[in-house]
Amino acid sequence: MAKVAFIGLGVMGYPMAGHLKARGGHELTVYNRTAAKAEQWVKQHGGTAAPTPKAAAAGCDFVFACVGNDDDLRAVTTGPDGAFHGMKKGAIFIDNTTASANVARELKAAADKLGIGFLDAPVSGGQAGAENGALTVMVGGDPETYARAEPVIKAYAKMVGLMGPSGAGQLTKMVNQICIAGLLQGLSEGIHMAMKAGLDVEKVIGVISKGAAQSWQMENRWKTMSEGKFDFGFAVDWMRKDLSICLDEARSNGAHLPVTALVDQFYSDIQSMGGNRWDTSSLIARLQR
Template identity: 70%
Template sequence: MRCSRWTVRWRVASTWAERRPSGSWRRSGKRGHRFRPANRRVMGYPMAGHLSRAGYNVTVYNRTPEKAAQWVEKHGGAKADTPASATAGADFVMMCVGNDNDVRAVALGPDGALAAMRAGSTLVDHTTASATVARELYAAAKARKVGFLDAPVSGGQAGAEGGKLTVMVGGDADVFAKAQPVLATYARAVTLLGAAGAGQLTKMVNQVCIAGLLQALAEGINFAARAGLDVERVLDVIGKGAAQSWQMDNRGRTMADDKFDFGFAVDWMRKDLSICLAESRVNGAALPVTALIDQFYSRIQARGGNRWDTSSLIRLLRD
């Protein structure tokens, strides 16, 4: 999924980067905590908004200052010029950026989020990134006596806006216990899966499953259409049985109607699948179907569908 940069503090600081700007936010108030969030506007912007509405004082940072200004105009709080200035004094810092390099750029270095974080505070990274970078940040944070959680999310923009995200977390249990009430502000499920990196590894499982589901759904819908069936009625009836899935409920009819100008972009999915495939080479897991679907997405990109929704796989079966 794609985020921007936020830092939240309890004061909350938040940083968001729109794929690909970045931002951060801080908030103060509730329970005396300050927050700062960091995220792309697609995800981080509404996530920071939930923190603000819950009563936290939020300071935001984005690489595009206008985006941070827009957030402040809508939600109040404050904006910062650098990740470090956003996170100074924050109890919690939330990040959601584009990839491993973005994570390092926002979190590390003299102007990075960690540079200004005090001992006992917590950095939460909502970026979908590698388990390797999660472990790097965990070690860097621990050296500063800062807690760290890798916490990628699932649920897309709709989940972020509705406060219904699923959060997959890796890190220490005591840090998780402190952060869980904050994460619940914009999530319906927040689960600790293990040590640092476990959240990212779980998100990889999520993306592998989604890729397979979308390809199967594309093939099924195309089969139904070529067989002369009423596709909408087919989706309705099989959606009441064992074939039902979120993808079928939320993408089946738009796939049948050839609508792909929304949702989770092919470019983003290829980034995520590249992480999955790289990790599989480390742990020895076989991902033959995932590798094939990744190549299907490369063909979509070659057709100019970089920003099409991932359900656009069906285009390859129609042409």
């Protein structure tokens, strides 16, 4: 058992922190920008709520965060009341936010100066993965720091892997999102084609999902896509944030992402249709207008 803090109790962070408490058996202190959410978590899971990230991190062995973007991450780490100012030497900060590789390297350098560990550890698996404690965690950082943190991270994960030095976790998450974006557009067009051709979509999926076209998205999203149901899952707004990070990184490292850029614009169309919080599988909706 370790003394652990969790910063950011959103759709992902709330259940992740819960698994650290229930499965890991750790002593938990939580912080959320909206204090009522932290109090709700404590009422449900036990533990303690703190008024600032700094207070939450005080005396902890491990500090987790899952917030919105680079600026949010800076605010809860190196900001005036940030966790870095409350962490003891030797403690480890694990960032589960999907953010840029640049901010990961920036915070790693800041952590090194303070004598604390830092891992960028974005996750994949969506809300369902977080609630079921079955996320995939892609980690960047020092091997020694990773070895200490891995057993704790496993409380909410089915797969944890060290991908390389600081920033490598975020870069791997970018690859993950690039693959999902292209796959969902292809799946949308395939289902759309089947419907226009008068095929029985269920029968089509039943056959092609057993061959080379098989994917998690196909097996778990074809039915809701064909029914036009999108009020769940990983929001379009979040995917656009993630794809923006991918495209920014590509501009700096010379990668060519023409399909990713195109699908990003298709998601912009979905936003204009009012689908900001629709699941990312809603790409099919723009084909069926």
